[in-house]
Amino acid sequence: MKNPSRLSLLLSALVLAHAAGAATPVEQVATLFAPYAKADAPGCAVSAWRDGKPLLEQGYGAASLEYGVAIDAQHTVFDLGSTSKQFTAAAILLLVQDGKLKLDDDIRHYLPQLPDYGTPITIDHLLHHTSGLRDYMVLLNLGGVALGDVSTSADALAAVARQQGLNFQPGSAYAYSNTGYLLLAQIVEKVSGGSMAAFAKARIFEPLGMSDTRILDDHDTVVARRASAYRPNGPASFARLMSNWEQTGDGAVQSTVADLAKWDANFYQPIVGGAQLVEQMQAAGKLNDGTPLNYGRGLMLDSYRGLDVVSHAGAFAGYKAELLRLPKLKLGVAVLCNRPDLDPSGLARRVADIYAAGEFPVAAAAEAQAVPLADPARYAGVYWNAREGMLRRVEALDGKLWYTGPGMKQELLPVGEGRFMRDPKRTAKPAVITDRTLVVERPGEPAARFDKVAAGSMTPEQLAAVAGTYFSAELNATFDMRLKDGKLWMAVPRFGEQPMSNAFADAFSASGIVVRLERNKAGKITGMVAYMGRANGMKLVRRG
Structure with missing residues (x-):
């Protein structure tokens, strides 16, 4: 045969790979997700594509434990959590193109019920997480609102409107804020005259053929083929972990890994918004003093093994998500899970490792090698970041150091005196502890500096x-x-x-x-x- 078909070539390659004893990429991904490929446990859907062509679409685990329905990568719908924010940013930028608003507009022009803090907060402040506004999810939780309660955008707006201060002056710092994207959705509705869900459907989802994607703004709405979300409830059982919150903008997009591939294709051959939208979404923000950020508009901008990576994770109730692309390789990966104890961000990068093997300028990070410390206890103590309101402890136990915070405990692997690897799979930069400070690198965010404080001792x-x-x-x-x-x-x-x-x-x-x-x-x-x-x-x- 002079011109064998692509399918024949692929089958031949698979046969040769098996004959040589080498695992194919599909088999490597299957091995990676094997721990979650159980009919009696929730899991993940994963998709990978390159230059617009699918490489893999596969489901692992159960979409519904109640009904024994397996995850289907083509059609199982997940809540995207904060991965939704890029669609809100796109909606705002489409309205900018329509000439209906400007990025430097004061948000109180559209939402006059918000307090006047003495300095304007702009739409772009919201997009880049530099507004200083307090996060409405924290405010509702502290006010006694649980995930199972019905909570609306009006409830969230009322909580934001009660605030008498900011976390910081607008533009002076970065702090990830769900409030900013909640307000952006409200601005979309104010300007467009319809709901955020209707605008996104007409201007983004339908033009791209994302037929299984929608914004859920009514908890009673039936979403066809949606996976239920669960949390571990003992060594071998699970409990439902769903939410009845109805806020949009910061989350609430329901989608599939197959539909997310269609959205990713828009960044290479833009149907929605044109090249201008793609450029504006991926433009890094800056603080007032010119400090660049690792956040564009609804997208995190970082590097991975020597290549630029554009991504956004999400987590809400029992759902977790990651959508990433490596623009230089035109490689994209989506991982959507219906259990909160998994790491779709790490899994997505492992899938990228498989499909781009040999193409990264930088080798995969080697496992950190611990070095002995003369006196581990000298680093133990209480550390406080007043601006970000974060408390961390470093504990010395059995010759090891542990970094602890709310719901978190990580071993600090010493790689030098005062230098520790906190999470070598996510960042190659070590945490640094001196006699008085703790500096911790955070993927996609500025480093956090904590000051050592004396432990309390009240009588x-x-x-x-x-x-x-x-x-x-x-x-x-x-x-x-x-x-x-x-x-x-x-x-x-x-x-x-x-x-x-x-x-x-x-x-x-x-x-x-x-x-x-x-x-x-x-x-x-x-x-x-x-x-x-x-x-x-x-x-x-x-x-x-």
Whole structure:
């Protein structure tokens, strides 16, 4: 045969590969996802494509444990979580092209109910996460709203409108904020005269043939072929983990890995928005002082093994997602999962490793080799980042160091005196600990600097003085601090009591929240200030 078909060539290649004992890329991916390919456990859908041509579409695990339905990569729908943000950014940029708004517009022009903080917050501040606005998800949680409650965009807007301060001055810093993209969706609706869901359907999803993609803004809507989400509930069982929140903009896009490949193709041959939209979405933001960011408009901009990578992860309820592309190789990967204990970002990069083997300028990171430390305990202690409201601990146990935070515990592998690998699979840059500071690299975000603080040591009498009732107008909630069995407990609305650790002087922490006491000149406690990373500085006034 003088001109064998492409299928014949592919089959011949597979036969030769098997004869040589080499695993094909499809087989390598199957091995990678094998732990999740169980009929009685949730898992993932994965798709890879190159230059617009599919390389792989495969489902692993169950879309529904109740009905025994397997994940189908072509048709199983997942909630994308924050991977949705790129579609909100695209909607805004389409309205800019329509001449209906500008990126430097003050958002209060469209949403006058928001507080005036004395300096304009622009649409571009929202797109680049530099607005300083407190994260509405944290505000709702602290106000007693659970994922299972019905919560609307109006509820979120009301929570944002109650805030009397910002995390920082607009444009002066970067802090990932769901509030920014919630407000962008509200601006889309204000300007277009319809819902965010309708705009995205007409201007993005339908033109690209994304027939299984929609924005879910009503929790009662039936989404055909949607995977249910679950969390581990013991060593071999799962419990449902779904949400009834109806906010859009920061999340709520429902899609498949097959449809995401169609969206990715728009970045090479743009049907929606043209080259201008592609350029604007992938343009890195800057702070007021010119510092560049690793975030464009709805997209994270980073590097991986020497190549630029454009991506965005997502996580909401029990869903987790990753969509990435390596523009130089025209290679894209999507991984969507319906359980929260998996790492689709890491899995997507492993899939990219398989399909671009030999094409990366930089070899895969070698496993970090630990070096002995003369005195590991010298690095242990409590570290505090006041601007970002984050508390971290470094603990020395059995000759090892552990980095801990809310829901997180990672071993710090020493690679030199004062230099530690925290997560060698995600970043090649080590954490650095000096006598007074801890600097931690974060993929896709600026490094976080923590200052070492002296551990708290309040007496029972001093703890008793903290006990009382505290009210926050910004959260519309009352918190009770109670002394029980010599320990301070905080009762959070609807979430029960939590034991509080005296983290450092006049500061207590529990489950991601840090509260710092406020005192008058006589030293009497008058209130507290609450910090939760993406929402900081909320005032609580002592009522009793």
